[in-house]
Amino acid sequence: MTELAGKVAIITGGSSGIGRGIAERFAAEGAAVVIADVRDEDGEDLVAELTSAGGTAHFRHTDVGDQAQVRELVETTVSAFGGLHVMVNNAGISSPLRKGLFHEDLEEFDRVMRVNLLGVMAGTRDAARHMAEHGGGSVINLGSIGGIQAGGGVSTYRASKAAIIHFTKCAAIELAHYEVRVNCIAPGNIPTPILASSATAEDRERLERFEARIRAQMRDDRPLKREGTADDVAEAALYLATDRSRYVTGIVLPVDGGTVAGKVIVRKPAAERPSP
Structure with a gap:
């Protein structure tokens, strides 16, 4: 494991x-890993875990929505x-989460675009x-099947x-x-804390119901069931980081169990199918 x-x-x-x-996979493959995040305690804890396992890791507090901090991250x-x-x-x-576009005040637009895109x-x-x-x-950019x-x-x-997807292709060229x-x-249906982090206290219960409903729908639509x-x-x-992909650039790779390929066709048991 030294790719x-x-x-x-x-x-x-x-x-x-x-x-x-x-970060864990890269460290296991021998990379020196720099973890950049605004969650200092979690970042330092992960560095301690990786180094105790024999890896090389460092944490740097970085708000990626601040261009100066991104530049300093690379330089350091x-x-x-x-x-x-x-x-x-x-x-x-x-x-x-809002009840619909008519209820969207877009007050978070600048913050979301600054972090996600800038x-x-x-x-x-x-x-x-x-x-x-x-x-x-x-360079590996994380999009989403939502894009x-x-x-x-x-x-x-x-x-x-x-x-992000369009920018990636432009930059690749x-x-x-x-x-x-x-x-x-472009990941899809990967459980992460990203939605929960956007909810207010009064939204938490509604968020949990929403997530459960959406994930159930995505499971039904996903060809691979695991x-x-x-x-x-x-x-x-890891594939995109190594020389195995040395002739690969400008691609969008969904990691989604086949979701963007198309919806599952539910086939009836043979006994219930009409005769030809």
């Missing part, structure tokens, strides 16, 4: 959920570890500036993820000349 031996990787939003899964990583080979722009937040754009730019002068590298498939609810979040590969992973995990996304990220 990333000698490599340096940054994972934003790396203290929990999908980011944590990627290069200074501390001597380089940067993989940038995983994973940090993200959800827009609040954070990805700044992270890609600043990482690529270093990679372009040092033989290339891999591929239209649907009702959390419209600002969906819009931010759709923008521009940076290919420098051997910097830029790809996007539940997806952060580890599944981490495996996809």
Whole structure:
């Protein structure tokens, strides 16, 4: 398990959920991992776990919605570890749940777009500036199947993820000349704390009911019936981070059990089918 031996990787939003899964997988493969997040205690705890298991890890408090902090993250990583080979722009937040578009006041628009989209754009730019002068590298942006498939609810979040997908393709074209590969992973139906973090106390019960209903619907629509995990996304990220994907750039890789491929066709038992 040394596919990333000698490599340096940054994972934003790396203290929990999908980011944590990627950080754990990269560290297990020998990478020096820098976990960037605003959740200091969780981040430091993860670093302690990874280092106690023999890995190399460092935590840096970073709000990816602040371009100066993203630039400092890249600079301090290069200074501390001597380089940067993989940038995983994973940090993200959800827009609040509303009863419908007519009830949406869009007051969270700037914050969601700043974290979800600006954070990805700044992270890609600043990482690529270093990679372009040092033989290339891999940038992995985390989108969502919500940016591929239209649907009702959390419209600002969906819009931010759709923008990430388009930006990824644009950056891949521009940076290919420098051997910097830029790809996007679009997870779907992976249980993470992102929705819960957007709810107010009075919304918590409604959120739990909403999540249960949505996840049940997604299970029904998903061709693969087993539940997806952060580890599944981490495996996809590992592929895109290594030389196994050296001829791959500008792709959007859904990790969703086949959800975006199409809805499941429910077939009746043979006894109930009409005769031909």
